[in-house]
Amino acid sequence: MKSKKSRGGRLSKDERRKLITLRLEQYPAIRVSVLATDIGVSTETIRRDLEDLEKDGLISRAYGFAARPLSPEPEFMARDRLFSEPRNRIAKAMSALVEDGQVLIIGSSTTTLRVAERLAADHKDLCVYTDSTLIASKLAANPTFRIRLVPGIYKDSERCVYGPDTVDYLRRVYANHAILGATGLTSEGISNADHDVGETYRAMSLRAEQVTVVADHSKFLRPAVNTYAQWAVVDRLITDMPPYGDELIQGLRAARVEVVVAGDGGGQVPIAED
Numbered sequence: 274m275k276s277k278k279s280r281g282g283r284l285s286k287d288e289r290r291k292l293i294t295l296r297l298e299q300y301p302a303i304r305v306s307v308l309a310t311d312i313g314v315s316t317e318t319i320r321r322d323l324e325d326l327e328k329d330g331l332i333s334r335a336y337g338f339a340a341r342p343l344s345p346e347p348e349f350m351a352r353d354r355l356f357s358e359p360r361n362r363i364a365k366a367m368s369a370l371v372e373d374g375q376v377l378i379i380g381s382s383t384t385t386l387r388v389a390e391r392l393a394a395d396h397k398d399l400c401v402y403t404d405s406t407l408i409a410s411k412l413a414a415n416p417t418f419r420i421r422l423v424p425g426i427y428k429d430s431e432r433c434v435y436g437p438d439t440v441d442y443l444r445r446v447y448a449n450h451a452i453l454g455a456t457g458l459t460s461e462g463i464s465n466a467d468h469d470v471g472e473t474y475r476a477m478s479l480r481a482e483q484v485t486v487v488a489d490h491s492k493f494l495r496p497a498v499n500t501y502a503q504w505a506v507v508d509r510l511i512t513d514m515p516p517y518g519d520e521l522i523q524g525l526r527a528a529r530v531e532v533v534v535a536g537d538g539g540g541q542v543p544i545a546e547d
Contacts, residue, residue: 284312289322293339294331302340302494302518338494338518359489359513360384364391366511366535367452367487374398375449378477381405381433381470382454384487402446404473405433428469435469443476451481455488457495460524462504464497471499478502485509494518504528511535
């Protein structure tokens with residue numbers, strides 16, 4: 274639905290800026306052409322507005338999209354209260370791909386925490402390496418699991434460890450599955466808002482037969498400071514709705530990433546097909 278015009282028939286620059294920022298409170302990223310149509314001005318006008326908003330630190334821009342600004346994520350426990358049901362569906366879909374007796378690497382995130390809860394309920398005899406104290410605790414509910422909390426410097430805000438000792442330890446591990454979260458998913462790959470956690474994820478992504486990223490739709494087209502892996506490293510993305518944005522879809526297709534949409538009637542999306 275197009276925005277209403279002011280009495281003079283045109284929206285002022287301040288009115289347009291306010292509308293753009295309001296739209297980005299509803300969606301993590303919006304195509305420039307869609308914003309222009311929605312607000313009722315030319316794409317050139319919108320691009321000028323976006324340039325100003327970016328200079329003021331109010332938005333980010335990438336690949337024909339306006340996006341929410343780069344900023345640190347809320348701390349772990351605050352994030353864990355968001356998107357609860359989609360994350361539970363994602364966890365169920367991930368658990369269905371794991372077999373009893375396998376070796377897993379699980380990175381610290383709010384979505385992988387839900388995966389850990391589901392694995393503890395569904396499986397037996399798993400060996401799991403993790404950097405997360407919370408994930409280790411959830412997995413410990415299953416007495417048949419062997420849980421290895423990797424060494425490192427403890428970061429209380431993320432309830433995990435990180436650093437050179439963490440990365441060095443992971444280089445000596447190899448698993449059936451690496452299960453990783455994300456702050457952002459773009460055409461460039463998978464990113465994390467915490468540089469230290471991103472470096473741990475980078476190491477984990479190189480140490481498994483299959484690498485699965487578990488992330489809800491709020492991460493689509495959202496950039497973050499540390500791009501820890503390109504899509505070519507990833508075998509599968511499990512999310513709660515089909516990816517959108519031409520550039521993101523093209524990145525997934527080029528890397529032949531399997532996309533699994535978790536939910537009622539959900540399943541594999543043939544995103545890798547030409």
